[in-house]
Amino acid sequence: MNKLLIIGNWKCNPTTLAKAKQLFNSVKKGIKKIKNIEVVICPPFVYLSVLAASAKGYGGLRFGSQDCFWEDKGSFTGEISPAMLKDTGCEYVIIGHSERRKYQKETDEMINNKIKAALKAGLKVILCIEKIIQIKKDLKNIKKEQLKNLIIAYEPIFAIGTGKPCAVEKAKKMRNVIGNILKINPVLYGGSVNSQNANDYIEKAGFQGLLIGSASLNPKEFLAIVKNISKN
Numbered sequence: 001m002n003k004l005l006i007i008g009n010w011k012c013n014p015t016t017l018a019k020a021k022q023l024f025n026s027v028k029k030g031i032k033k034i035k036n037i038e039v040v041i042c043p044p045f046v047y048l049s050v051l052a053a054s055a056k057g058y059g060g061l062r063f064g065s066q067d068c069f070w071e072d073k074g075s076f077t078g079e080i081s082p083a084m085l086k087d088t089g090c091e092y093v094i095i096g097h098s099e100r101r102k103y104q105k106e107t108d109e110m111i112n113n114k115i116k117a118a119l120k121a122g123l124k125v126i127l128c129i130e131k132i133i134q135i136k137k138d139l140k141n142i143k144k145e146q147l148k149n150l151i152i153a154y155e156p157i158f159a160i161g162t163g164k165p166c167a168v169e170k171a172k173k174m175r176n177v178i179g180n181i182l183k184i185n186p187v188l189y190g191g192s193v194n195s196q197n198a199n200d201y202i203e204k205a206g207f208q209g210l211l212i213g214s215a216s217l218n219p220k221e222f223l224a225i226v227k228n229i230s231k232n
């Protein structure tokens with residue numbers, strides 16, 4: 001069986017490299033003995049290469065990015081390409097997070113282009129969705145055999161950053177619907193996960209991992225989640 005996956009999405013935090021290093025080192029130290037969970041840290045772009053370099057040769061943690069562009073290079077001011085992410089040591093990329101859909105006005109077409117580029121570059125894509133229709137739109141014209149590196153994160157918007165997690169039964173229904181469409185792809189739950197509720201989404205609802213925002217900024221809480229899940 002594949003390892004359960006825990007993704008820490010730091011979003012636009014913390015505000016200094018010194019604080020990012022401190023947070024990263026606490027997590028790195030805390031997961032040393034955890035072997036049965038794949039823990040992925042997704043810091044802001046500016047910290048990514050520094051943290052990835054400091055973890056070189058350390059097998060315990062993986063890196064992901066919170067977004068990427070759909071071209072590898074060129075005149076696209078401000079963009080970061082999948083090729084650049086690969087080069088910094090990234091293995092994963094989050095695409096289509098609801099905050100990007102809302103604040104950056106990312107459309108399903110843009111997300112579709114990003115997914116195609118990221119998969120082509122060899123990154124593992126964590127596609128965030130709230131509605132089932134987004135699966136069809138965001139994966140348009142991508143063949144099933146190209147989707148082996150796709151992970152879906154079911155993230156109901158009402159639960160993201162609100163402290164109001166989705167009821168486990170409702171999440172389980174969504175997990176099953178997604179599983180019927182994409183049979184082999186891991187499905188994660190995200191939305192106000194904490195150390196008290198984390199295990200329910202794995203044990204009771206059958207998710208293969210978690211996408212964690214706010215709690216990933218608190219090393220004690222994040223490590224408690226990882227340790228609880230590792231008992232499965």
Ligand code: PEP
Pocket residue numbers: 009155159160161162163190191192193211212213214215
């Ligand atoms: C997220 O941003 O993907 C997320 C799940 O955030 P939080 O855990 O804070 O709800």
